[in-house]
Amino acid sequence: MAAFVYLVRCRDGSLYCGWTTDVEARVAAHNAGTGARYTRARGPVELAWSEACADRSAALRREAAIKRLSRKDKVALADQAMATR
Numbered sequence: 714m715a716a717f718v719y720l721v722r723c724r725d726g727s728l729y730c731g732w733t734t735d736v737e738a739r740v741a742a743h744n745a746g747t748g749a750r751y752t753r754a755r756g757p758v759e760l761a762w763s764e765a766c767a768d769r770s771a772a773l774r775r776e777a778a779i780k781r782l783s784r785k786d787k788v789a790l791a792d793q794a795m796a797t798r
Contacts, residue, residue: 714734714768714769715734715765715766715767715768716732716733716734716765716766716767716768716769716771716772717732717733717734717735717736717763717764717765717766717772718730718731718732718763718764718766718772718775718776718779719731719732719733719736719739719740719760719761719762719763719764720760720761720762720763720779720787720790720791721740721743721752721758721759721760721761722758722759722761722791723752723755723756723758724755724756724757724758725755727755728761728784728787728788728791729743729749729751729752729755729758730776730779730780730787731748731749731776732766732769732772732773732775732776734769736760736763740758740759740760743756743758744756744757744758761791761794761795762790762791762793762794763794
């Protein structure tokens with residue numbers, strides 16, 4: 714089963730990283746207030762970036778790697794994705 718790693722940009726400008734098997738449904742859950750606790754008080758959110766991974770394990774590893782990045786690098790990743798849309 715395919716899995717995805719994603720970044721959402723919150724209303725306050727912060728970025729939240731997570732993983733899912735359905736990006737659209739997960740973003741909708743964040744916006745409905747049933748997603749992560751972090752995004753509940755910072756909604757609405759918008760998808761800033763996503764990447765397909767082979768499976769859940771690969772997505773979790775990639776999520777951990779992204780969470781170790783500096784904010785500057787996360788913003789660059791999101792901005793690069795916006796430039797290619």
